[in-house]
Amino acid sequence: MSLPITKLVKKIEVAEQTMSFEFEKPAGFSYKAGQFADxxxxxxxExxxxxxxRGFSLSSAPYEPNLMCTTRMRDTAFKRVLKDMPIGTELELDAPYGSFTLHNKVARPAVFLTGGIGITPVRSMVLQSVHDRTGHTIVVFSSNKRPEDAAFLDELKHLxxxxxxxxxxxxxxxxxNSQQPWDGETGFIDQDMITRYVGDLSTPVYYLCGPAGLVSAMRSLLNGAGVDDDDIRTEEFTGY
Known part of the structure; x- marks a missing residue:
């Protein structure tokens, strides 16, 4: 069976060295917020x-008209081709995959602990939840070096x-090291920071997404605070 074909319709820089690429959604294509595509x-x-x-999380929400992926622009042949690709270029799409999706039980808050480009599937999940009025209480922690590095920073503030x-x-x-003023939180995500915004750490379902080191550190932190692995869902980003 041949794979669906999609076309590039838009590309935009969403942070330093980070770009979003929007593709046409093939007829009949559906996915859940948080899933990924090859x-x-x-x-x-070249x-x-x-x-x-490449596999990329779908940073678009399912209700949005296009499929969007967002990635750090490393100097690889794939990403050079992607960056220079003319609008209208066709790609093969193999999707959707993954089970990093929002839990159903609305009584349990969803807490996202993300680093860097790990925000991409979280954008999809949060926007879809708000759009569908699911009623979940959602807390998103997003760690970056500087505001310039933070994809979707303004969009999520407005949300x-x-x-x-x-x-x-x-x-x-x-x-x-930023050229922009910053009056928000500083430092790495730690238990004190999470507790200030979440309160009782035993209640939520946690979603850890980002580099392997961050995912491992956040899991250890949560386990140390008494959170069971059954209440932790993870998505590691390697190589971007």
């Missing part, structure tokens, strides 16, 4: 040992302002 370049002008296929159920906590670990 994109394959068709006859690219390639390397990493190949012509918090317009939604009573969403709390967005951005923290910067190197704000002194």
């Amino acid at each position: 994109y394959t370049l068709m006859d690219p002008p 390639t390397d040992k990493e190949g012509n296929t 918090e302002e317009s939604s009573a159920n969403v709390t967005f906590v951005a923290t910067m670990t190197e704000p002194e």
Whole structure:
């Protein structure tokens, strides 16, 4: 069976060295917020040992008209081709995959502990929850070095302002290196920071998303605070 074909319709820089790419949604295609897709370049002008296929979280919410993926722009053949790709270029789409999706029990808050580009599936899940009025209480922690590095920073701030159920906590670990003023949280996500915004740590379902080191550190922190692994869901980003 041949894979669906999608077309690039838009590309935009959403943070330093970070771009979002929007693709046409194939007819009949559906997915759950938080899932990912494999994109394959068709006859690219260059390639390397990493190949012509990449898996990206869908940073778009299912209700949005296009499919969006967001990625750090490392210097690889795939990402050079993607960055320079003309609008209208076709790619193969193999999706959806993954079970990093929002839990059903509305009585339990959803707490997202993310680092860097790990915010991508979280954007999808939070926007879809607000759109569907699921009623989940949502707290999103997003850790970056500087505001310039933080994808969807302004969008998620605005979402918090317009939604009573969403709390967005951005923290910067190197704000002194920023060209922008920063008056929000600083330092790495720790138990004190989480407790200030969440309260009882035993109640939520936790979603850990980002580099492997962050995911491991957050799991250890939560386990140390008495949170069971059954209440922790993870998605590691390696290599971007």
